Amino acid sequence: MIGLLIVSHSGQAAAGIREIAMEMGGDEETIAAVGGDPDGGIGTSIDDIQAALSDLLEATDGVVVLVDLGSAVMNAETAIEMLEGDEEVVIADAPVVEGALNAAASATSPKATVESVRESAEEARDISKL
Amino acid sequence: MGDETRQREALLEAIENIADRIDNEKKHLTDLDSAIGDADHGANLNRGFKAVMEKIKDMDDDADVQEITKTVGMTLVSEVGGAAGPLYGGSTMTASTELADGITAESSVAFAEAFLEKLQDRGDARVGDKTMIDAITPAVHTYKKSIEQDDLPPLEALAKAVDAAERGVEFTVPIRASKGRASFLGWRSTGHQDPGATSTLFILEEILKTAEQYLEGDTDVDATSPTIPDEEPDELEEE
Numbered sequence: 001m002i003g004l005l006i007v008s009h010s011g012q013a014a015a016g017i018r019e020i021a022m023e024m025g026g027d028e029e030t031i032a033a034v035g036g037d038p039d040g041g042i043g044t045s046i047d048d049i050q051a052a053l054s055d056l057l058e059a060t061d062g063v064v065v066l067v068d069l070g071s072a073v074m075n076a077e078t079a080i081e082m083l084e085g086d087e088e089v090v091i092a093d094a095p096v097v098e099g100a101l102n103a104a105a106s107a108t109s110p111k112a113t114v115e116s117v118r119e120s121a122e123e124a125r126d127i128s129k130l
Numbered sequence: 131m132g133d134e135t136r137q138r139e140a141l142l143e144a145i146e147n148i149a150d151r152i153d154n155e156k157k158h159l160t161d162l163d164s165a166i167g168d169a170d171h172g173a174n175l176n177r178g179f180k181a182v183m184e185k186i187k188d189m190d191d192d193a194d195v196q197e198i199t200k201t202v203g204m205t206l207v208s209e210v211g212g213a214a215g216p217l218y219g220g221s222t223m224t225a226s227t228e229l230a231d232g233i234t235a236e237s238s239v240a241f242a243e244a245f246l247e248k249l250q251d252r253g254d255a256r257v258g259d260k261t262m263i264d265a266i267t268p269a270v271h272t273y274k275k276s277i278e279q280d281d282l283p284p285l286e287a288l289a290k291a292v293d294a295a296e297r298g299v300e301f302t303v304p305i306r307a308s309k310g311r312a313s314f315l316g317w318r319s320t321g322h323q324d325p326g327a328t329s330t331l332f333i334l335e336e337i338l339k340t341a342e343q344y345l346e347g348d349t350d351v352d353a354t355s356p357t358i359p360d361e362e363p364d365e366l367e368e369e
Contacts, residue, residue, distance in 0.1 A: 037211030039177065043170065046215060047208050070311060071213035074252055078207055078216040 002107045002117045003060035004031045005052055006100055007076050008068045009042045011035035017066075021100040025108035029059040044072045049079040053089060062088030062114035064103050064121060068096045088114045092121035099124040134194065136344065137233045141195050144340035145186060145202060149179035151336045152329070162325035166312035170212055171325040178210035178219070195233055199226040213253070213310065214326065217262065221248040235277050235284045242270045253309065260307035260319060262326035268294035269334055272353050285338075285347030292334045294353035299327045 004026060008014035014035035022031055032052040037043025056063045065080070067073045073091065080089050092099050099121035106112055106120035152159075152175050159172030182205045189201060203226060206219030225244035228237055246266055255261045257268075272294040276287030302324035310326070312319040342349060 037170075037174070038209055039211070041170070041211070042168070043174070043211040045208075045211055071211070071215065074213050074216035074220075077252065078220045081220075 001030055001060045002112045002114055003056035003063040004100065004103050004107060004117075005049070005056060005063055005065045005076075006031070006033040006096065007044055007049060007065060007072045008033070008035040008096065009044060009070075009072060011040075013068070017097050017100050020097065021104035024101055024104040026104050030056070030107070031104060032056050044075045046075045046079050046082075049075055050082065053079060053083070053087075057087050057089075063090075064107075064114060064117045065089065065091045066094065066096045066100045066103065066121060067091060090114055090118050092118045094121040094124045095127075098127050134232065137195050138193075138198070140340060140344045141198055141233070142186065143343070144337050145182060145198075147336040147340050148333050149183050151332050152176050152179045155329075155332055159325050159329055162323055162328055165322045166307065166315055166319045167325060168212075168311050171214060171329065174210045174212040175214055175218075175329055178206045178215065181205050181209040196226050196229040199229055214329070217249055217253055217326075220252055221245045224248040235287075238284065239274050239277050242273055246270045255309040258305060259309040260302050260305050260312060260324050260327075261309050262324070262330045264302050264324065265295040265298040265327035265330040265334075268298045268353070269330075283345070283347035285341055285345040285349060286351055288334075288338050288341055289347075289349035289351045290353045292331070292338045293351065295327075295331045295334050297353065299323060299331045302327045 004021065006014045006017050006021070008017065011034070014033035018031050018033035032055065034048045034052045036045065038045045038047070053063060065076050067076050076091055080091070083089060092103065102124045103117050103121040107117050156172035156176040159175065160169055163169050163171035182202050185201055185205045186198065189198065200223055203219045203223030206222065207215050209215070210219060222245065225241045225248065228240040228244050231237060249266060250263065253261060253263065255263045257264055269291040273287050273291035276282040276290050277284065303322065304320060306317055307313045307315065307319035338349065
């Protein structure tokens with residue numbers, strides 16, 4: 001099972017995206033959401049990202065991270081660099097909502113790998129709305 | 131610079147001076163950031179450096195300069211919350227390994243270069259994108275050249291680096307942002323000074339101010355080259 005981590009500048013946005021993504025598959029143990037700076041304001045916290053990653057890695061074989069923008073990307077990259085072992089964690093270069101939906105759907109496949117889930121998430125870059 | 135204790139004392143004083151400066155300038159930095167960003171740069175950095183001061187108070191008396199520098203980086207990474215956390219903090223953590231044998235002219239150049247390299251890698255920004263890169267890049271290059279090529283005393287090299295950073299900050303005013311939150315504004319970002327470049331200058335100014343207490347040399351310098359380079363560079367010696 002591949003886990004998903006949604007990182008947004010807003011904790012509420014991250015939780016909401018997670019809620020939408022869980023409609024496609026996954027559960028509380030395999031999809032996590034973090035957002036907000038260390039004081040709870042708009043921003044991201046590397047400690048929260050690290051804590052969420054280590055919880056997910058206990059329940060899954062690897063994690064695909066979906067990020068909104070700016071510091072969310074950099075803090076996720078730094079958190080991944082600081083992992084101790086050879087855990088498989090990658091960031092998907094994808095829009096966070098559509099990417100999370102695609103990733104959640106593809107992560108339900110028994111053959112899913114971190115790479116396959118990342119690819120599905122990144123296919124969301126081409127989704128056209130009109 | 132002298133023995134271990136003195137280096138440690140200088141480093142701790144520099145960190146404290148930086149923390150005080152950021153505290154004094156937090157409103158200024160946030161005002162700059164509210165014009166073209168998300169209005170949190172001053173508050174974020176201040177939260178980070180307040181936490182650094184707490185962390186450092188609790189450190190062992192025998193912690194060396196590398197350990198102290200690494201702790202500063204890790205604390206900024208954890209506490210800043212904005213992009214400045216991984217940028218300043220992550221780069222400081224990575225570059226701290228260059229100080230394993232203490233602070234010398236040589237190791238400080240290596241630190242500066244490692245810091246810049248990590249910053250470019252993490253932020254994926256170049257000179258002219260209207261970011262802290264516009265202040266730190268000329269500063270690091272000027273420092274390296276002043277030490278390695280012009281053989282200047284470290285204090286004078288540092289003063290030139292600060293002067294170069296100041297020019298870099300001025301350079302961010304007329305240009306259009308192409309990285310960071312300000313890039314969402316497009317042309318409307320022109321005419322505003324970049325907050326990240328500004329905080330970089332403040333930090334460098336405080337390092338210089340601290341170094342003046344510990345090092346000998348002239349600080350009344352500017353970064354423009356006082357000498358015209360030779361028309362023909364010295365020929366490389368053939369092995």
